[in-house]
Amino acid sequence: MTASYRLARGGRIDRGRPVRFTFDGKSYGGFAGDTLASALIANGVHLVGRSFKYHRPRGIMTAGSDEPNALVGVGAVDSRYTPNLRATQVELHDGLVAESQNRWPSLSFDIGAANESVASFLPAGFYYKTFMWPAAAWSKLYEPLIRRAAGLGRAPAEPDADRYTHVYAHCDVLVVGAGPAGLAAALAAARSGVKVIVCDEQAEMGGSLLTETTATIDGKSAIDWVTAALGELAANLNVTLMPRTTAFGWYPHNFLGLCQRVTDHLASADPRLPRERLWQVRAREVVLATGAIERPIVFPDNDRPGVMMAEAARTYANRYGARPGDKAVVFTACDSAYRAALDLKAAGVAIAAIADMRAAPSGPWIERVRAAGIVVRPATCVTGTRGRLGVASVNLASATPAGGGETIACDLVLMSGGFTPSVHLFSQSRGKLVYDDALQAYIPGASVERERSVGGCRGVYDLQQVLSDGFAGGVEAATAIGGGDTVTQRFAVQADSVGSDGFIGAAPHGRNPLKTRAWVDFQNDVTAKDIRLATREGFRSIEHVKRYTTTGMATDQGKTSNMNALGVVSDALKLPVTRIGLTTFRPPYTPTTFGVFAGQSRGDLFDPVRKTSIHDWAAENGAVFEDVSLWKRAHYFPRAGEDMHAAVRRECMATRGSVGIFDATTLGKIEVVGKDAAEFMNRMYTNAWTKLEPGRLRYGVMLREDGFVMDDGVVGRMAPDRFHVTTTTGGAARVLAMMEDYLQTEWPDLDVWLTSTTEQWAVIAVQGPNSRNVLEPLVQDIDLSREAMPHMSVREGRICGIPTRLFRVSFTGELGFEVNVPAGYGRAVWEAIMAEGQAFGITPYGTETMHVLRAEKGYIIVGQETDGTVTPDDAGLGWAVGKAKKDFVGKRSLIRPAMMQSDRKQLVGLLTVDPKTTLEEGAQIVADPTEPVPMSMIGHVTSSYWSAALDRSIALALVRNGRTRIGTRLSVPMPAGPVAVDVVQPVFYDPKGERLNA
Structure with missing residues (x-):
């Protein structure tokens, strides 16, 4: 093999x-x-x-x-x-x-x-x-x-067949990176008795020590020391070791995202296991031991296959037993490449020469290389490579103007421009980076979170210092949260330092810069010439250069290109690196699958099908359904031979003429309870609530902070300390979230708690002039007479022996009731009402009929008559704003000049001059149909229906300065030609509300 x-x-x-x-x-x-x-x-x-x-x-x-x-x-x-x-x-x-x-x-x-x-x-x-x-x-x-x-x-064209899961975890100390610094930090923290999680993106923990062949730690080989350290950590019940786990993102308050690869490395995985897990970890303290990244050298034709990082070639030889080539030329600006040259020579790779950019390199590594018979050429650069699908030869030339050059045949070029600390996660934590001139790299400065960086990621490269730095970081993290005493460990290390020399920018090559391409970003094909062009085009900030050239925008997130790009810009503009700026490091640290972010939220779990307890009855009785938010709702109930329009006309006339029944279960419902409940409601809604008597209902409007309508609904005061709040179907979750946000962050002193009860109650709307007659025989303990239960009141009792909260409220303009019963009894009560209503021709109706009936009365629907830019006054709800209220969410925004301009769009009604013409919803409105294109749009149609009760079309619209236009004629441009419309009051049916108060 x-x-x-x-x-x-x-x-x-x-x-x-x-x-x-x-x-x-x-x-x-x-x-x-x-x-x-x-x-x-x-x-x-x-x-x-x-x-x-x-x-x-x-x-x-x-x-x-x-x-x-x-x-x-x-x-x-x-x-x-x-x-x-x-x-x-x-x-x-x-x-x-x-x-x-x-x-x-x-x-x-x-x-x-x-x-x-x-x-x-x-x-x-x-x-x-x-x-x-x-x-x-x-x-x-x-x-x-x-x-x-x-x-x-x-x-891929097919859906992802793999499964992904989410896990939440807490720990005292999270150590990111399990190289020498990370393992030392983990040992220190674990010995103090605190709970530790150690994660590392590689399959095997140990980091750079897995490549070491000569270094010793405490008398052990590097590998043996790693084995002993991992054994000690694994035996500690307070420690969780997580290989194959990438810390990809840092979020506020020491909240980190970890992606754990669970089965990708297995030929045949247990089907019960996910492919990946997303760990969402909250850590009291974090130790970053993310190491450093070897920096490429920017030289002509440096992108051919066979051009490789020196440390990577050493890794393939020492860790994987793979020889990356037969004959190599090494191009370096630091000592670490000499170590790589010796290891590769031992692996059977002929080292033709080491070209060192430094004028006079010296030290133990240089002496060892020369003693091994390897030619070292100081002040020398690679000025080009040749080869079609891989390196065949390189050109070397002296870095001094008077120097000569030569060509060397080879199939491998090893480059090392030094090391760049991996500061991505630190930067994501909003920590401040500082530039180190000696390292020619950015390193962590002041932390914002409870964090400390150790080892290579803060520019410490000597193995003895790396271990000591990591251990000290672990002790510091554990001490910060009250961990026990940890004996300071002094590591006995036998390993020569590779120093911290390096080079950023483009290496000198003496060739025509306009015709020479030296790659900075290998994936996006960005060269030093491209970056210099960006500076000539006037770009000065590295953020702008990045976007103009796309350098650093590849999947490696600029890990190999950022510092060299800074060096090229610095040289082109003759400005220090610190004046060029630094690109923003954003999560994820490395590309991460969409699947792990989605987790189980796929298909029905992402967009769950929610059905009311009455759904099956509606399906059995021929309902056609539509999706409203996450719910399946009956759209209409067609009979034989009926299309939607015929069914809706019949349902409308039956409800107006006798009685209709509608499943309103999907309305959001929130229980607001506590001694300060009324005060809380007063602050959240535009109108007043403290004086609302128990047993009464009130229509409420909720605004965002910017003063625009966010939601509305009818609210019942069940007791002095309890409110039954209804919201729109689609707004239930966001209203509850907004309430919780204000309660927890703005008004934590209020004695209030909130409970979502949307799924608790089935709601059956019984509407029409015979609705009282249908319900009276079924209701116990509630007087339904007009005097005892007026419009906008609520009573508690029983219906069919089932506890109920009975609202007298109407969204149709007819005498109406809404029956709230525990959801499990929804279908039984619905069927009982249907049976009692047979004598009155009771007719089930769907959402389309509900829309027609409410539009005839000029009732708005949030999200249809509102679009995020509508104020209460725009929607004709100025009466619902408590003018004398001291404050409520959005109150200050309502007095901004832009919110009080006279030409704001306002809700009006529209009647087409030709009553048989039905407008399209969303259609634009103009004042003068003869105006040339582009016409001045003054509004749009928000709702448009055929009204069976009025035997004509009706529409609601938002029109600029609309209320002053009532009685005038406007035009709606349509593909077949302009449609003339008259502007009228938005209430088309029973404007005095006589039927409502029957």
Whole structure:
């Protein structure tokens, strides 16, 4: 099973467990413990993808989550296919199916590479300038082409067949990163007795120590020390170890999101297990031990397959037993690449030369390299590479103007521009970053959260110092929350430091800068030339340069490109890096699946089908349903041969003429209880509540803070300390959330509690002149007479022996009642009312009839007559605003000048001159139908219906300065021609309310 580039021994792979996998349809062999990237390298495969813009060949560049090039699609079937996974993080398992991306027809021969021939016409920002003309071509030509070209991987066409779950956790100390600093911090915190969670994105904890072959800690090899540390932590019941878990986002108050990969590494997973878990962790203290990222060097043609980070090549050789090439040239600005050169030489890679940008490198690593017979060339740069699908040779030249050059044949180029602390999570926590001139990198400054950064992520690279720094951070975190005493540990480390030298920006190369491309962002094909062009175009801030060139906008989130981009801009503008700014680090830290964010909220669990207890009766009796918010509601009840319009006309006439019955269960319902309940209601709603007597109802309007109508509903005062609040069907959740928000944050002194009772009560609206006659025989303990139970009153008693809250209220303009009973009895009571109503021709009606009936009375529906910009006065509800009230939510906004302008849109009624013409809802309204296009729109139609009671069409509309236009004629432009309308009062039927008070 050993491939030609697999080392005969060494590494962390399990050579006793060989596996087979395919890449682009070709079968390869690997071992358990490999990543897809390490297995491909072991099989001599370096070409893995194509770049976004020019479709240039791309190879494996790193060994971790900072990989910008090796993005692959994984999955044998479409329902379990995931695009844009980093091959460096895909764990190998038997039967793994992977494919390269962004190429056609094949990876080695990609038609898209023709973009190279027109590269001079595709500089940074070309799309901003190219697609300006002709304007008509944007939607028909440019946009479709751009959309087709956008993206790297293909989106699967089938729904995701995997399952994802959400978990909530709390801990005293969360340690992010399980390298040397993280393990030391975890040991310190755990020994103090506090509860600790340790997460690390890799499959095996240990970080950089998994690559070490010579360093010792406390007399043990690095690997043995890691094993002992993990053993101690695993034996501690207060410690949770979470490998394969990426901390992707930091949110307020030490709330972090962790994505745990559960089954991706398994060939045959237990179907009971999710693919991934989203851990939402609240930590009292956080220790960030996220390490540092090796920085590429920006030199000409630095993007060919075979150009790799020096530390990554060392990782593949030492950890995975894979030799990344036969002959290498090392290009560096720091000592760590010398260590990599020695390890690769030991793995059988011939090191042709080390080109060091520094004028006079010195130290133990340099001496060891020379003693090993490796040529070191100070003050030397790589000025170019050659090769079609991979590196075949490099050009070297002296960094001094008088220096000469040469070409060296090789298949591997190792580069190292130093290390960049991984500060993404710290930045997300709103911590302040500071620039360190010596490190040429940003490091954590002042923390905002209860956090401390340790080790490489704050620029500490020496192993002895890293361990001590991590342990001290763990002690500090535990002490901050009252943990027990921890004995200070002094680590005995035998390892030479690799220093902290480095370089940012573009390396000197002596070639024509206008014709030379040196890549900064490998995935998005952004070169140093592109960045310099952005500065010539006038961009000065790195945020603007980022957006103009797209550098740092790739899936690696700028991990490998940000600092070099800053260096190029700094050099171009002759300004210090600190004057250029810094791009914003946003979650997620690495690309994260949509599935883990959705969790179980898919299909019916995302958009659950909610049915009332009367739903089945309606279905059995032929109802046609519609979706209203999350509910299924009966739209209308057609009889044989009836379409919707005929059914609605019949239902309207039956309700107006005798009695109709309607399922209003879906109304939101909230119980507001407590000695301060009336005061709470007074503050939340526009009108007054303190003097409302128990047993009475009142219509209430709720505003947002900006003064616009948010919701409305009828509220019953059941007792001095109890209110039964109804809301719109779609507004139930947001009204309760707003109430809770104000109660908890603004008025915590009020003695009030809130309970959602939407599902508790079934609501049956019995409407029409015979509604009292139908209900009287069924009701006990309630006098339904007009004198005993006037309009807008509520009584408690029984109906059919079932406890009820009976409202006398109407949304139809007729004598009406709303029967509230426990939801479990909803159908039984409904059927009893239907049986009693047979003598009166009782007729069930649906939401469409309800809309017609309420529109005839000019009653509004929030969300239809309102659009988020309507005030109570606009909607004709000025009477519902308590003018003498000291305060309520939105009161101050109502007196803003814009809210009191005379030309605001106001609710009016519209009657078409031709009574048979029904307007379209949403249609625009103009004053002068002869005005040339573009016409001045003065309003729009909000509701439009055929009124059976009036035998004509009616409409409600919001019209600018509408109330002053009553009695005038306007026009509604329609495709068939303008429709003349008369502006009237919005109440079309029974304007005096005589039927309502029957």
